[in-house]
Amino acid sequence: MAERFDNEAFYAALNATRLSRQLTWKDVAEQAGISASTLTRIGQGKRPDIDGLAALLQWSGLKAETFIRDGEIAEAEPLARVTALLRADPNLSPENAKVLEDIVAATYSRLRGT
Known part of the structure; x- marks a missing residue:
């Protein structure tokens, strides 16, 4: 490859x-x-x-x-983008970012029907 x-x-x-x-x-x-x-x-x-x-x-x-070569660059999943943004927020501690991640993930999963 x-x-x-x-x-x-x-x-x-x-x-x-x-x-x-x-x-x-x-x-x-x-x-x-x-x-x-x-x-x-x-x-x-x-x-x-x-x-x-x-x-x-x-x-x-x-x-x-x-x-990056050999193919198109895939667009990140919405939940992955939100997670990256929360972890990059200087106003949130890592613990608080994780709490928000969990809330968003659970809500996203429920609303998405998965």
């Missing part, structure tokens, strides 16, 4: 961002909060781990879906 994440395109986009900001790779690592060896591994064709990918996407403003 072909790789779904285009690591080469991701690294090229990171490099373009780095160059436009006039930074070294060491600067990128420091600003993104990752190790320089992570960037070296990506440059050697290895895929980043999920935490490294998230940090680099946040640092660069790039979107992960830009680098």
Whole structure:
């Protein structure tokens, strides 16, 4: 099966961002909060781990879906989108987000008839 994440395109986009900001790779690592060896591994064709990918996407403003190949990107289920939004809300503690998730999931399931 072909790789779904285009690591080469991701690294090229990171490099373009780095160059436009006039930074070294060491600067990128420091600003993104990752190790320089992570960037070296990506440059050697290895895929980043999920935490490294998230940090680099946040640092660069790039979107992960830009680098996904081999097919269409499915749209997330409504309940998954609501869950992600609740967990990202800085006004909710993780516990309160979970309580709301449970309420929404139960209500959604009942109203949906499943």
